[in-house]
Amino acid sequence: KGKAKRIQIYINLQTCWKSKFHFLTSATYKIHSLNQGALRPLVPILLINPDTGQRIRVDALIDTGADACSFPKHLADITGHNLKGSNVESSVSSGIGGVEIKTWKHSFLIGLLDPTSNRVLKWTNKQLIDCFDHNNAPPLLGSKNFLKDFIIEINYPYKEIKLTWK
Numbered sequence: 001k002g003k004a005k006r007i008q009i010y011i012n013l014q015t016c017w018k019s020k021f022h023f024l025t026s027a028t029y030k031i032h033s034l035n036q037g038a039l040r041p042l043v044p045i046l047l048i049n050p051d052t053g054q055r056i057r058v059d060a061l062i063d064t065g066a067d068a069c070s071f072p073k074h075l076a077d078i079t080g081h082n083l084k085g086s087n088v089e090s091s092v093s094s095g096i097g098g099v100e101i102k103t104w105k106h107s108f109l110i111g112l113l114d115p116t117s118n119r120v121l122k123w124t125n126k127q128l129i130d131c132f133d134h135n136n137a138p139p140l141l142g143s144k145n146f147l148k149d150f151i152i153e154i155n156y157p158y159k160e161i162k163l164t165w166k
Helices: 002-021 073-078
Strands: 025-030 042-048 055-062 070-072 090-094 100-113 120-123 127-132 151-155 160-165
Touching (some): 025 120, 055 073, 070 073, 070 100, 073 127, 090 127
Parallel strands (some): 070 127
Antiparallel strands (some): 025 160, 100 127, 151 160
């Protein structure tokens, strides 16, 4: 009788633990050094134009200071978007120092790839992403339409970034 009760308590604890943490998943990525030792937390993503199915695999910068994602012109072009098309909504975004830049909104699905870039670990819903008319910056993953779904741990001494999600 005592053993059965201990087993039941153990099962209840396991069920409670699983219900709270079972669906947490994570992936750890290496942070690579760029010129002059700069470290950038880049992760591999798959971008898909949901209207055409055209896709591209790229490395994107985890930008915890960005309100939203933004992508350079070539990603819009490669995935079949007409950056400044007649029916495309435009807006003005501001970056560092409040500098304003004109952007055009395009729909994308964003898939976080595993560290080997072989499979998608997590998809976003269809997102309207600001695309800018130059290629002078990497794709940025911001809080509103990507990072809000993750616990982010950046470990610069060990050059790792860990993303955890439900």
